Amino acid sequence: MPAVAIDGVWKYYGDYPALRDISFEIDAGSCVALLGRNGAGKTTLLKIMGGLSRAAKGRLSVLDGDTRTRAVRRRIGLLGHGIGVYEELSARENLEFFARLQGLPRPKDTAAEWLERTGLAVSRDTLVREFSRGMRQRLAVGRAFLHDPDLLLLDEPFTALDDRAIALLQKLLSGARARGATIVMSTHQLREALELATNVVLINRGRLAYCGPRTVEMLADPGWLYRNYGEA
Amino acid sequence: MRYKLIWLLAVASAALLAVQIPIIFFKLPDELNQGMVYRIIYFHVPAALTAFTCFFVALICSIGFLTTGNARFDSVAAASTETGLAFATVNLITGSIWGRYAWGIWWTWDARLTSMLVCWLLYAGYLMLRRAVEEPTQRARLSAAVSIFAFADVVIVWKSIEWWRTQHPQPVLSLRGGGGMAEGMQAPIYWDFLAFVLLSAILILIRMRQENVRREIDSLRRFAHAL
Amino acid sequence: MRSLRAAWVVAGKDLRSELRTKETLNASLSFALVILLLFSFILDPDSQTVRAMTGGLLWLVFMFAGALILNRSFARELPNDCLEALIASPLSGAELFLGKCAANFVLLVLVEVICLPVFGIFYNVRWMRQPGLLFVVLLLGAWALTIIGTMFSALTVNLRLRELMLPTLIYPFLVPALMAAIQLTNVLIGGDTLEKDDYIWFRVLAGFDLIFTLLGMALAESVFVG
Numbered sequence: 001m002p003a004v005a006i007d008g009v010w011k012y013y014g015d016y017p018a019l020r021d022i023s024f025e026i027d028a029g030s031c032v033a034l035l036g037r038n039g040a041g042k043t044t045l046l047k048i049m050g051g052l053s054r055a056a057k058g059r060l061s062v063l064d065g066d067t068r069t070r071a072v073r074r075r076i077g078l079l080g081h082g083i084g085v086y087e088e089l090s091a092r093e094n095l096e097f098f099a100r101l102q103g104l105p106r107p108k109d110t111a112a113e114w115l116e117r118t119g120l121a122v123s124r125d126t127l128v129r130e131f132s133r134g135m136r137q138r139l140a141v142g143r144a145f146l147h148d149p150d151l152l153l154l155d156e157p158f159t160a161l162d163d164r165a166i167a168l169l170q171k172l173l174s175g176a177r178a179r180g181a182t183i184v185m186s187t188h189q190l191r192e193a194l195e196l197a198t199n200v201v202l203i204n205r206g207r208l209a210y211c212g213p214r215t216v217e218m219l220a221d222p223g224w225l226y227r228n229y230g231e232a
Numbered sequence: 233m234r235y236k237l238i239w240l241l242a243v244a245s246a247a248l249l250a251v252q253i254p255i256i257f258f259k260l261p262d263e264l265n266q267g268m269v270y271r272i273i274y275f276h277v278p279a280a281l282t283a284f285t286c287f288f289v290a291l292i293c294s295i296g297f298l299t300t301g302n303a304r305f306d307s308v309a310a311a312s313t314e315t316g317l318a319f320a321t322v323n324l325i326t327g328s329i330w331g332r333y334a335w336g337i338w339w340t341w342d343a344r345l346t347s348m349l350v351c352w353l354l355y356a357g358y359l360m361l362r363r364a365v366e367e368p369t370q371r372a373r374l375s376a377a378v379s380i381f382a383f384a385d386v387v388i389v390w391k392s393i394e395w396w397r398t399q400h401p402q403p404v405l406s407l408r409g410g411g412g413m414a415e416g417m418q419a420p421i422y423w424d425f426l427a428f429v430l431l432s433a434i435l436i437l438i439r440m441r442q443e444n445v446r447r448e449i450d451s452l453r454r455f456a457h458a459l
Numbered sequence: 460m461r462s463l464r465a466a467w468v469v470a471g472k473d474l475r476s477e478l479r480t481k482e483t484l485n486a487s488l489s490f491a492l493v494i495l496l497l498f499s500f501i502l503d504p505d506s507q508t509v510r511a512m513t514g515g516l517l518w519l520v521f522m523f524a525g526a527l528i529l530n531r532s533f534a535r536e537l538p539n540d541c542l543e544a545l546i547a548s549p550l551s552g553a554e555l556f557l558g559k560c561a562a563n564f565v566l567l568v569l570v571e572v573i574c575l576p577v578f579g580i581f582y583n584v585r586w587m588r589q590p591g592l593l594f595v596v597l598l599l600g601a602w603a604l605t606i607i608g609t610m611f612s613a614l615t616v617n618l619r620l621r622e623l624m625l626p627t628l629i630y631p632f633l634v635p636a637l638m639a640a641i642q643l644t645n646v647l648i649g650g651d652t653l654e655k656d657d658y659i660w661f662r663v664l665a666g667f668d669l670i671f672t673l674l675g676m677a678l679a680e681s682v683f684v685g
Contacts, residue, residue, distance in 0.1 A: 039458055
């Protein structure tokens with residue numbers, strides 16, 4: 001069964017179609033690079049997959065279920081534009097909160113484990129307000145991964161990450177791949193994305209322009225895809 | 233087709249009013265205590281009934297939008313609420329005038345007038361919220377929720393204020409100190425109600441069209457930005 | 460109950476956040492104090508008329524001071540897009556709504572409980588005559604304010620003029636609950652026993668709370684998920 005099956009999905013803002021008749025499938029265990037210009041509809045599509053938004057028309061099946069059920073959302077990890085951690089709480093409190101929200105059996109232990117993995121154990125009781133940018137990003141990554149999700153939705157994850165955070169994210173992503181998780185990553189950084197990706201989806205002005213496996217050509221010349229199927 | 237419908241409604245409404253107004257002003261006798269002024273009830277009460285009809289239509293359309301996602305429901309809901317608010321205003325102003333001539337004061341905190349004022353504020357809030365949301369689908373969603381809340385509150389408000397006024401009485405706008413109307417004097421209220429409903433249908437049709445066009449323009453603007 | 464577990468988690472987080480800084484609580488209490496002070500210039504605190512108005516005064520103070528707390532409710536989720544993270548987590552709209560309501564309720568009751576003795580001192584009112592029933596009225600009234608305020612806080616969270624709009628929107632909605640609370644408080648603070656006529660106001664308050672809690676839970680999902 002595919003991890004994500006999208007069939008004839010439309011999304012409107014008023015009368016304006018942000019997504020038009022999008023249909024494709026994502027196999028379990030694959031890593032999809034979701035490409036497209038700014039405003040093409042990548043974030044909208046990710047939001048619909050993550051259960052933050054509803055499609056106006058069409059069918060969507062995520063992890064064999066509806067995104068608005070708890071069971072499905074428990075298996076999704078979302079890393080959006082905002083880091084999604086609370087400034088007025090400490091790192092430990094943030095991770096414990098999200099662990100509890102996910103319904104994990106031992107939230108305190110899980111939080112402690114992820115503080116170690118993100119390299120934040122030393123600052124566990126410092127308020128996020130006092131964190132550096134890189135530390136915040138690592139905490140955000142921890143929040144998205146701590147429940148071992150089967151589907152990871154990442155919206156421009158490499159943008160504005162420092163080196164340490166990028167290294168952490170790449171390590172966690174390959175760990176997730178090894179576990180058989182599915183990854184959907186929208187990004188502008190073609191090179192990084194294409195290196196990790198097994199499949200590529202290109203959205204152009206709300207329409208699906210290309211969907212297929214990543215080829216050697218794309219890796220060698222990242223601009224190839226845009227030139228042939230869309231706009232740069 | 234639309235214009236034919238609007239013309240038809242306008243003619244029907246005008247005809248009804250043309251028949252009723254002479255009756256109201258000339259045929260019916262003066263009232264015992266209040267003289268001429270009581271005739272305002274033939275506009276005051278139908279306006280209230282029409283306002284609530286419009287608010288009810290808005291409720292149905294709001295539920296319709298939340299269940300189907302069809303934006304046209306939102307247009308009708310918004311148009312209907314605005315029209316309802318207009319008739320509520322008529323009710324409040326006629327009530328105020330009536331109070332001035334019957335009791336010498338410009339405002340009585342009579343149960344019905346107070347309730348209508350609260351309803352007016354509820355739906356004015358609905359319109360204020362609509363103004364503040366730019367994106368059309370979000371605007372439709374949020375205002376649908378407010379419309380449902382508002383109508384639920386309308387019902388509670390009317391009963392509560394009635395009870396409150398039995399404990400804290402104020403001058404009441406009515407005939408014969410709260411008694412009913414004689415037979416034969418009631419008919420114009422219902423005819424006027426019908427005329428007002430037809431009028432409100434016209435206003436809703438026009439306004440609804442404006443909302444649809446506004447949404448279209450918004451989407452064209454987004455198209456232009458995307459190019 | 461399993462399905463409300465997540466609501467408690469959210470409530471706990473909000474309360475921990477607020478009680479750490481106490482910013483909103485302090486602002487709310489200061490505002491309440493200021494209103495009590497201003498009213499003292501408008502009314503003569505010793506006169507008989509004030510006796511009859513104590514309920515009204517008290518609830519006006521709670522309504523105004525409470526709006527500050529309610530405004531913050533969803534606004535605190537805006538930095539860092541935390542609201543998005545919440546909605547994406549396995550938390551239903553109704554649970555998020557109830558969780559927020561629970562936290563706001565605790566803060567509101569805290570404000571009420573602190574204001575009551577201060578009010579008693581400023582206006583020379585002995586409010587301990589019927590503490591049990593009075594407390595019930597405080598709780599029911601606080602819940603009414605919480606439900607309406609939290610729902611509108613959610614509705615207006617992303618809007619530019621949120622702080623201006625929230626009070627304008629919620630006060631008309633609260634009229635029935637306010638009337639009921641005022642009526643009951645007037646009687647109970649005066650030390651009188653409730654008449655049969657007064658019990659209708661308990662029904663109004665309870666009915667209001669129930670209806671809007673159910674409506675809020677039903678509509679929460681539509682409000683949060685676009």
